[in-house]
Amino acid sequence: MTDPLFGAAPVEIAPGAVHVPGWLDAEQRRDLVDRCRRWASGPAGMRHHTMPRGGTMSVAMASLGWYWRPYRYSRTLPGGGPVPEFPPMLGALALAGVEAAYGAPPGPGAAPYDVALVNFYDADARMGMHQDRDEQAAEPVVSLSLGDACVFRFGNTETRGRPYTDVELRSGDLFVFGGPSRMAYHGVPRTLPDSGDPASGLTAGRLNITIRASGMAAD
Ligand SMILES: O=C(O)CCC(=O)C(=O)O
Ligand SMILES: [Fe+2]
8 A cells, every 4th residue: 555645744833833644654553553452451451540530531542651640650560560661762753853853853952752642532532621730841742643634633832712722633653843833732632433444453443642841759
């Protein structure tokens, strides 16, 4: 199968928020789906976190590097065990993603990428509008999508509502948001079942990996 979008030009959705369609090639997509399966079978598995008001997230999530649950990071799993290590290959992908989106990699003083959240969406899962604000570093968030496409709603830094732009994120797409868009509200109002990328090895559902710099010291 060909990759019609492979090598497509970056599209700026808002200042500092850049969508690069078809950034991952077929082999990278397969490799990442494979790795997500291994990460998901780790000690913490994929969890549907409970929200502070008692609801349960429809998205299942695994953490690498630091353990995230609403709304903070910790160095250990809830049972006290160590958090699975942050895979260096995700750090390298994040730097390459920033360069693909902005035309230059992060500067020499940038905080290192050290945490990744792996999200799995079944056909009914969605994610409400939120800010990624639990990190203490200003580095851009680097997002990779695999499997079914989704509607990704990218908004503004002030409110959960309009103005926002709906972007379709497909398997292999890169989305980077930093600078003036780092604190923009964003969410996934729906996925598009059966729109996916069976050749990646994911025959149903959507995976999203966000790679972030926590800005926190490990010890
Ligand atoms: O699934 C996505 O594309 C976005 C995920 C997200 O916003 C998050 O994990 O904070
Ligand atoms: Fe987010």
